[in-house]
Amino acid sequence: MAQSVSRFDVLGTERVHERARVRTCFGSVRVTGQVTGFVRRLPSGEVIGRHALDLPERALTTRAVWWTVDPDVLTAAGVAAADVPGALHAAEHAAIGMLPLVATSDRWDVGGVSTALHPDTGLPTVMVFDGYPGGAGFAERAFDAFEEWVGATRDAVLGCGCATGCPACVQSPKCGNGNEPLDKAGAVVVLELALATAG
Ligand SMILES: [Zn+2]
Ligand SMILES: [Zn+2]
16 A cells, blocks of 8 residues: 655646635645555555655646635534644545536546645645646536535435445545545534535
């Protein structure tokens, strides 16, 4: 199972939609990723070995949709500061999983990065990017169909019968962090805030 780190830089914001509790943006980003190593796990999940790799960074300049939320709004909605990274990460995975509903993509055409404090936005940020140089239209479609996309994502996570997250809702087979951390309940709050239409 490969482990990687990803971050993104906002190169230019082309479109902005101010919503009641979040700001959504579409624009140009540079995603930088580096495979840092891999872990060997037993089918039970137990880690039996870690191997560091020294590979060069890879950068992709593409287009992305991202949304930001004020940390005070997250706190007021019941997401403790310690749970914010897992809530954003789980929302990111679930949103990527539901993107094919509004764009003719599949999970492997797009990627995501989430962070509790993004250096460019200064805020907790969830970002989903086209996996092709220059962009392929998936992220812009997601920006245009944001309510439908995020609404379906919220419904899928809420409607999933698992207790703390599973591959049908918030776990991703391509996660570079081994699906850690993930907070399913927090993800529902993050998605609800993105959909909120009033105060
Ligand atoms: Zn589930
Ligand atoms: Zn992940």
